[in-house]
Each structure stands twice: as structure tokens, then as C-alpha cells.
Amino acid sequence: xxxxxxxxxxxxxxxxxxxxxxxxxxxxxxxxxxxxxxxxxxxxxxxxxxxxxxxxxxxxxxxxxxxxxxxxxxxxxxxxxxxxxxxxxxxxxxxxxxxxxxxxxxxxxxxxxxxxxxxx
Amino acid sequence: xxxxxxxxxxxxxxxxxxxxxxxxxxxxxxxxxxxxxxxxxxxxxxxxxxxxxxxxxxxxxxxxxxxxxxxxxxxxxxxxxxxxxxxxxxxxxxxxxxxxxxxxxxxxxxxxx
Numbered sequence: 001x002x003x004x005x006x007x008x009x010x011x012x013x014x015x016x017x018x019x020x021x022x023x024x025x026x027x028x029x030x031x032x033x034x035x036x037x038x039x040x041x042x043x044x045x046x047x048x049x050x051x052x053x054x055x056x057x058x059x060x061x062x063x064x065x066x067x068x069x070x071x072x073x074x075x076x077x078x079x080x081x082x083x084x085x086x087x088x089x090x091x092x093x094x095x096x097x098x099x100x101x102x103x104x105x106x107x108x109x110x111x112x113x114x115x116x117x118x119x120x
Numbered sequence: 121x122x123x124x125x126x127x128x129x130x131x132x133x134x135x136x137x138x139x140x141x142x143x144x145x146x147x148x149x150x151x152x153x154x155x156x157x158x159x160x161x162x163x164x165x166x167x168x169x170x171x172x173x174x175x176x177x178x179x180x181x182x183x184x185x186x187x188x189x190x191x192x193x194x195x196x197x198x199x200x201x202x203x204x205x206x207x208x209x210x211x212x213x214x215x216x217x218x219x220x221x222x223x224x225x226x227x228x229x230x231x232x233x
Contacts, residue, residue, distance in 0.1 A: 002162065031219060043208065043223035056220045090162065094219060108153065109221060111163040 003027065004112035006091050012118045018079040021115045025072055025093030031055070032074040033094070033109060034066055038087040049074055081119045088114045125224050126209060132230040139196040141227040143209030144189075150212040152185055153221065154194050157206045166194070166207075201233045 003026035013019055025032050034046040036059075045058035049068035060066075063081075068074045078085060092109040127142045143152070151170045155163040169176045169185045169192065176183045182195040196203055206228045210221040 002164070033219070033221070035221075035223075042225050043210075045220045045222065048220060058220060088160070092163075092221075108165050108168050109219065110165060111155075113162040116160075 002110040002112065004091060004093050004110050006089075006112035006115050008115060009113065010116050010118075012120065013081060014120055015081055015083060017081050017119075018077065019081065019117065021076040021078070021089050021091075021117075023074045023076070023091030023093075023112060025074070025091075026110055029093035029095055029110075030072065031094045032068055032072070033092040034060075034074070034076050035090045035092065035111075036087045037090060037114075038084075041087075043090075046076070078117070083119050086117055086119045088116050090114045126207070126227045128227060129225065130228045130230075132232065133199055135199060135201055135231055135233050137199055137231075139199050139203070139229055139231070141194045141207050141209075141229070143192045143194070143224055145192075145209075145211045145222075145224075146190065147211075149187075152183075152192050153210045153212070154181075154183060154192075155208045155210060155223075157208065157226070159205075163208070196229075199229075199231045201231050204229060204231045 005024045007022045030051045033048045037043045046060040047066050048056040052068050063079050066076045090111050092111045094109045095107050125144050133139055149171050151168055153168045154166040157163050167178050167183050169183050180197045185192045206226045208223050208226045210223045
């Protein structure tokens with residue numbers, strides 16, 4: 001058990017709908033990352049939040065958005081869903097720190113069990 | 121786009137044998153991490169090696185890093201059936217220290233009892 005929790009485990013919905021995936025990081029971790037795993041694209045980084053602020057963006061579609069709340073949990077919102085959005089969505093968290101000369105510097109990322117999204 | 125490429129894509133061995141997986145990457149890195157994924161499940165962190173390290177051990181795992189060749193290898197010694205999984209290398213690229221992981225396509229390992 002990594003200490004990262006994700007809900008729900010499975011989600012089945014229809015095209016055009018909107019869903020919200022939730023992630024609770026390990027206690028004390030300030031950084032949260034979202035990844036998408038699909039058969040054709042593999043594991044792709046979507047977005048990172050650090051202590052409530054967006055830190056990095058990857059191959060995230062405009063239909064997708066995320067946020068990190070003051071209690072550090074994060075939500076990934078997927079809207080206008082398409083068949084191709086069916087995938088495993090992982091959240092990860094890590095300890096991050098700043099050194100005063102840059103950062104946040106990050107270390108091992110711990111992954112949650114994932115949410116399997118099926119769009120019909 | 122993928123930063124890392126694993127080789128081989130698939131590996132099948134007998135229990136007790138060693139398994140070696142290789143990973144090549146394209147740009148300079150801060151660190152390289154190896155993860156294991158059992159079928160359809162979450163990723164389990166195995167080991168992290170920093171760019172200034174050349175070798176690291178953890179139990180039956182040995183990871184090497186050659187930054188001049190931009191490559192890393194993961195050796196699993198005395199493999200067990202429970203090691204059957206997909207193994208991914210992931211790099212944290214040089215600039216920005218965002219921690220964004222760039223994953224390879226993975227090596228699927230099957231260990232036959």
C-alpha cells in the first residue's frame with residue numbers, strides 16, 4: 001500500500017459526460033501528479049500540482065482540468081468525454097522541497113491504485 | 121513522446137534465472153526510477169538512481185546508470201513467479217525540477233515456475 005488513495009476504482013460513463021476523479025496523497029506529500037495509461041499511448045504525464053499551485057503540464061487535453069485543494073487532495077475533471085479517453089488514470093504524490101535556490105526538488109513518486117475509466 | 125525505451129519489450133525466463141532489462145533515454149536527467157506494474161494495477165516504485173550514481177542495490181534488484189550512454193539496466197536476480205509483471209523506467213528530466221516522470225513503454229516479464 002503506497003498510502004495514496006484514489007476514488008473511484010472504476011467508472012463507466014457515456015460519451016459527452018463529465019467525471020471527477022479524486023486523489024488523496026500520502027501524508028505530508030506536497031506534490032500531486034496525474035498520469036494517464038492507455039494501450040496506445042502508454043503512461044503519459046498529465047499535470048502536477050505543488051502545494052496548491054499548478055507546477056507542470058504535460059499532454060493534458062483542454063477538456064481536462066485539475067486542482068489541488070488546501071488539504072492537498074486533488075481532483076481531475078474530465079469533460080465532454082470521448083471513447084478515446086478510456087484509460088487508467090493514476091495519481092502519484094511525492095515529498096518535495098525547496099532549497100532556496102530553486103525547486104521544488106522532488107524524489108520518489110508513490111502511485112495510487114488508479115481509476116479505470118470506461119467511456120461507452 | 122516517450123523519453124525512455126525499454127529493451128526487450130518482452131522477456132520470458134524460468135524461475136531462478138536472472139532477468140535483465142535495459143532502458144535508454146534521450147535527454148539529460150536528474151534521476152531515473154524503475155517501477156513495476158502487475159497486470160492492470162498500480163505502479164510500485166522499485167528503485168531510484170540519481171544522475172551522479174552509477175549503481176544501486178535493493179534486495180534482489182540491481183540498477184546501473186551510464187549517463188554517457190544515456191542508459192540504465194535493471195537486474196533481477198534469482199527470479200520468482202511473483203516477479204511476473206511489467207517493468208518501466210521513468211526519467212525526471214533536467215530542467216525545472218518539476219518531478220515530471222517520462223515513462224518508457226515497459227518490459228513485460230514472465231517468470232515460469
